Amino acid sequence: MTKPYESELHIALAAVKQASLICRSVQSAITDEVLEKKDKSPVTIADFSSQAVICRELLQAFPADPVIGEEDAAELKESENQEFLEKIVSELSVAGIPDTTPEQVCSWIDHGGAKTYSNRFWTLDPIDGTKGFLRKEQYAVSLALIVDGKIVVGVLGCPNLACPEDQSVTGTIYYAVAGQGAFAMPLEPDNSQVSSPIHSTTTQDFSESRFCESVESGHSSHGHSQQIAAQLGIEKDPRRLDSQAKYAIVGQGEADIYMRLPTRAGYREKIWDHAAGVLLVEEAGGTVTDIHGKPLEFDQGYELANNQGVIVTNGLLHPKLIQTLKELGIS
């Protein structure tokens, strides 16, 4: 008997793996080839290459499924970016992807251009933590399937994160299917037999807890997290790392808490920055809400329109943390 979403998981794992290996090879080669997006955030050859290969796989396996991805090819089609596009094409062809013409590559990338909610869709962040990628630190390739507003499959490729089972191996793929648990396995070699379950901690005492947060103080208020830590008696230094690798860290019990505290009132979190990580942590035993303690709503389009910030814990620490945010006037 096949398990629910077995074929979706199989395709998602293969796609994220392929993209993670391409990102890894681009990261070892490039330093400064960045396109600046309209919102001034960076995007690299690897972001586009990753979105192209994953969308290509999804298009082949599940042609009817929309993909809400972070990137689109609009800027790549501008003549001033022709050289940049050529580099993406060449990266994909070196990776052994057939039919790589500039037009085909743009059309794969644009397959990820859905922006509105439907009852079954994928959401993709081809590189989450692009700033971490450029610093040669942490980043993640994140893919999730959402059905009727519920995250049912989540896959997170973390090419620079040590494998929980064997810290000498760098590069881990995490995955979860709703109701089936959360797992980690080495990105290489290709051997899904070695996947092992991950679990969040059972820490109940804030003085023994560790939290993690973004490296970027523009993405999450470090001042507010310090205030909360002081109030709750958290003594350990926070772990700062980029991307949804933070969800993996809580999921595998290396931290008890991940705080993402709004830096400005109007900002709405993007679904691709969270979907895979949320399922991973929930299936590992943890809890995820916004700063008000409300569940994240993945049926609002590409943004978490009804939520502010994100709070992730092992579950046990959740109520007190949410209450403290309120008491301090942060939520």
Ligand SMILES: Nc1ncnc2c1ncn2[C@@H]1O[C@H](COP(=O)(O)O)[C@@H](OP(=O)(O)O)[C@H]1O
């Ligand atoms: N003002 C803001 N508040 C919260 N998140 C933001 C933000 N501006 C950008 N981001 C998101 O922060 C993500 C990175 O998260 P982190 O800082 O935890 O690594 C970015 O993803 P990308 O790197 O995919 O663009 C981007 O979507």
Ligand SMILES: [Mg+2]
């Ligand atoms: Mg980005």
Ligand SMILES: [Mg+2]
């Ligand atoms: Mg992101």
Ligand SMILES: [Mg+2]
């Ligand atoms: Mg991204």
